[in-house]
Amino acid sequence: MAKEGQTREPARRPGGRTARVRRRILEAAAELIARDGIGGLRYDQVADLAGVNKTSVYRNWPDRNALVVDALAAFGAEAAPLHDSGDIDADLVDFLEALAAATASPQGRALLTLVASAREDPELRAVVDEVFKRRLSMLDHRLKTAIERGELPPVESSFLAEMLTGPVQLFVTRRARAFTRADAVRVTGVVLAGIRATHSA
Amino acid sequence: MAKEGQTREPARRPGGRTARVRRRILEAAAELIARDGIGGLRYDQVADLAGVNKTSVYRNWPDRNALVVDALAAFGAEAAPLHDSGDIDADLVDFLEALAAATASPQGRALLTLVASAREDPELRAVVDEVFKRRLSMLDHRLKTAIERGELPPVESSFLAEMLTGPVQLFVTRRARAFTRADAVRVTGVVLAGIRATHSA
Secondary structure, rough: OOOOOOOOHHHHOOOOOHHHHHHHHHHHHHHHHHHHOOOOOOOOHHHHHOOHHOOOOOOOOOOOHHHHHHHHHHHHHHHHOOOOOOEEEEEHHHHHHHHHHHOOHHHHHHHHHHHHHHHHOOOHHHHHHHHHHHHHHHHHHHHHHHHHHOOOOOOOHHHHHHHHHHHHHHHHHOOOOOOOOOHHHHHHHHHHHHHHHHOOO | OOOOOOOOOOOOOOHHHHHHHHHHHHHHHHHHHHHHOOOOOHHHHHHHHOOHHHHHHHHHOOOOHHHHHHHHHHHHHHHHHOOOOOOHHHHHHHHHHHHHHHHHOHHHHHHHHHHHHHOOOHHHHHHHHHHHHHHHHHHHHHHHHHOOOOOOOOOOOHHHHHHHHHHHHHHHOOOOOOHHHHHHHHHHHHHHHHHHOOOOO
């Protein structure tokens, strides 16, 4: 668990004590969800692991499902961000490379397994669907910018997300070797060339 | 369970009493694996469900893991075959449409969940890897023919398989609506256009 003052990229993280406390709580919650499952998440353990008072957790997240959604969405956004460098091809390569690493990590694998089984449960399904929705809206925002700039023809973000991340997920869960940057370049290259060839601007 | 004389496509299935008995055993085994898991598979239950003598099962599959591999590979080949109509684009669309239906079926979902968890077990991992290898060699065979005919540039079958089936798997496990033939056409169109644009013949 990253502790205050030990974060890798302090410059990128929005400051303020409240923001830092919230981030520590979300990181602790994601770690505990990966270990104990969504149903096993306990506020007192989140507080202990985050090094904050239990009331801080309750005050920020009176609703338990909201804490789960925020924790999982924050894990995804932190582990596999989609930046805007002005070059959508390069940004998607970075995104896929980070996504593969996150998916292959013990925490990422635990969370993916748990998300897959949560979808069999009617109540938990709504929670994980909300996490996917958040992730998709992040991707959607970046794609809209690329489409406006003429870098991509108009394309649904959910379709593009499946085309890009589906192969990565299969690769990571089935192959013996690690997914490399060259693999990210290759997958992104095929999908974007295919989208540009089949969708008109 | 399909019983002798009730098969949908009798013309396509190789005849002979031995072949029919083997097929019934494999279908019964796949059904029981979906219900009880790989570890729960029992020869006497396979024999009962297939309507054959237990010695028939032992004689054909003295090795238990070989029965599991053959049953899972046969389920895949039966549920999502890749035909050769002479048109690789059309054959891949058919393949993806059938794959989506098989993945969404109760038996397909049960088998996929089980295969995912089996990969965490060192011994079972070898078994499910062998199933993927069989499926891949089927795809490889069909792709080589298409490449020889000049329908596709040279491409690794494992890469193409991930590009095509990864999006289908994500779609089926995450979306609320069913994967349609139009979706199969769209996924195949983007991937093949992308492969043709980025790989030279």
